[in-house]
Structure formats: C-alpha cells, structure tokens
Amino acid sequence: MSQTEAELLLQLNNPHKRSAAFSGIVRSYQERLYWHIRKMVLSHDDANDVLQNTFMKAWNGLDGFRGDAQITTWLYRIATNETLTFLANKRMRNLTSIDNEEASLLQNLKSDTYFDGDELQLRLQKAIVTLPEKQRLVFNMKYFDDITYEQMEAILGTSVGALKASYHHAVKKIEKFFEED
Amino acid sequence: MEKKKHISLDEISNKLPFGVPENYFDQFAVQFDNQIAINHISFVNRYRPWMYVAAVFVGVLLFGRVFFTAYQNNQAANTENYEMYVMSQVDEDEIIDYYLTEGNN
Numbered sequence: 278m279s280q281t282e283a284e285l286l287l288q289l290n291n292p293h294k295r296s297a298a299f300s301g302i303v304r305s306y307q308e309r310l311y312w313h314i315r316k317m318v319l320s321h322d323d324a325n326d327v328l329q330n331t332f333m334k335a336w337n338g339l340d341g342f343r344g345d346a347q348i349t350t351w352l353y354r355i356a357t358n359e360t361l362t363f364l365a366n367k368r369m370r371n372l373t374s375i376d377n378e379e380a381s382l383l384q385n386l387k388s389d390t391y392f393d394g395d396e397l398q399l400r401l402q403k404a405i406v407t408l409p410e411k412q413r414l415v416f417n418m419k420y421f422d423d424i425t426y427e428q429m430e431a432i433l434g435t436s437v438g439a440l441k442a443s444y445h446h447a448v449k450k451i452e453k454f455f456e457e458d
Numbered sequence: 459m460e461k462k463k464h465i466s467l468d469e470i471s472n473k474l475p476f477g478v479p480e481n482y483f484d485q486f487a488v489q490f491d492n493q494i495a496i497n498h499i500s501f502v503n504r505y506r507p508w509m510y511v512a513a514v515f516v517g518v519l520l521f522g523r524v525f526f527t528a529y530q531n532n533q534a535a536n537t538e539n540y541e542m543y544v545m546s547q548v549d550e551d552e553i554i555d556y557y558l559t560e561g562n563n
Contacts, residue, residue: 296494304487311483315476325486332490394475401470421472448467455465 286344295339302348303332309422310356316417317360317410319402320385327363331356346431353432361410382406404454408447415440416447 288298310331315324334355335342342351371381386392386402394402405413414433418424426437433440 296491299494300487300491303490307483307486311478311486312474312476316474319476321476321478325482328486329490329493333493336494389476391477391479392475393477397465397470398475400465401467402475420467421474423472451467452465 282344282348285348289339289342299336299339302335302352306349306352307332310352313353313356313418313422314360316421317414318363318385319382319406320389321391323363323385327356327359330363331359334359350428350431357414357432361414364410379406400455400458401451403458404451407454408450411435412443412447412450415443416451419444 285298285302288294291298307328311324311328314327314331315321318324318327331352335352338355346354367381383403383406386399386406392399405416408416411433415429415435418429418432419426424432426440429435429440430437435443
C-alpha cells in the first residue's frame, strides 16, 4: 500500500475527516469509474445512475474496507458489480433475451446525444455489444483503458490466463463481425 | 457506400466515442457531497428519538441519585431528632435511678 493510500485510509477511519477524505476519492476516481461503467451501459443517464450507486455503496461500506485491496481495485470491483446488477435488472424488467438486449443497448447508443464517434467507431460498438457480458468487460478494460491483466485479475477475480483467452476470443469475434456486417 | 470488410482493430481509434454534458464531473462531485451531507443528517434524525430516550434515562438516574441521598440524610436526621426527643422527656434523676436499679439486678 502506498503512503498516500495509507494516509487516505487513516482519514477514512477518522469520523471527523471521513467526509472530506471520501469527497477527495470521488473527485479522483469519478472519471475513471464513469467511463468504466459507460462502456458497458452505453447511455449517459444510465452511467450516471450506476456511478451514483457505486459511490453510495462505497460510502456505506467504508467500515468494511480495511485496506486489504487497493482503493482503486475496491472501487472498480463495486462499479463492476453495480454495472452487472444494473444490466441484469434491466434485462429482468424488460424480460429481454440476449438478442433484444443487444438491440436495446444499440438503441441507447444511437439515441444518445453524447455519442460523438465516427462510422468505424459505431461499427466497433455494434460489434462489442454482441460479445457476452464478461468478455465485453474484459475487452473494454484492455482495449480502451489498457488495464494490465494483473489489475484485471484483482478486480474481476479471474485468472490472468483466462483473461488473456477472453480478450483473444473477443478480438476474433469482433473481426469476424466486421467481415459479416 | 459499401462497407469495408477487412477491418483491423488497429485501424480504429481506441479513444472512446462518447461525450458527457458540460461540467458534468464538477457537478457530480458537488451533488455527491450534498448527498453525503443529507445522509449524515438523516442518520442523526433517525437516531434522534433514541438520543432523547437515553437523555431521559440519564436524567432519571441523576435525579434518583440526588433524591436517594437527600432521603437518606433526612432519615438520619429524623432518627437523631427522635433520640433527642426521647431523652428530653426523661429527667436526669430517673435515668440515674434506672441505671442504679439495673446495676442492682
């Protein structure tokens, strides 16, 4: 654990400094976590909701955080769980199949006023939504954020070997999608 | 326009093609600070009745202690007064006679 993290942890355990310390955490991590979530849910409004839930969960769970993991890892884990829960709930609410979920996500993307990509990027996004959820998560983390497999292992609890295989399969599927699309 | 079939991922920018509303992150942080503050207040509100009950309990204990001490002091004073009253009703000769009679027995 770095010295800054250790200091931050001390502040989080001090009831008088807790709010200020957490406020600093929100400011430091909000962008990274937002993009991590946004790549999965695609729409800005949904990403905003999930981000709020993520920080609220972290705030309420501060007493349970003893610094066993890095703050980054801990927050990414919460954000990932919240995102997957959000997508599962959405699926349940709409009683959609995987195919319909793809269509729904693409609809989100097309109707989102904050999508500012070109034609190729739109095709890439279309290809990404065809991937299974976990594979999509791995692909996004590696391709867009260049997160190391070791970090991903700590966040997702999946071995480095499995993550590498997952990314490799995702790339193959995306290239195949481009050929067939 | 015909779509290009053989696209490699290297040809596509890995910059995210999404945007956010202006000042979104600044506003998010401020809103979240407020949310935490409200949560903190509601925590105090939630436990306020229990705080009152605890305060009343402590008050009753303190009052009981003061009352009990005063009661004990009063009892001691009453006993002393009673003894003095009894002694005042008996004259000194009678007491001397009593002790002498006791001594004879």
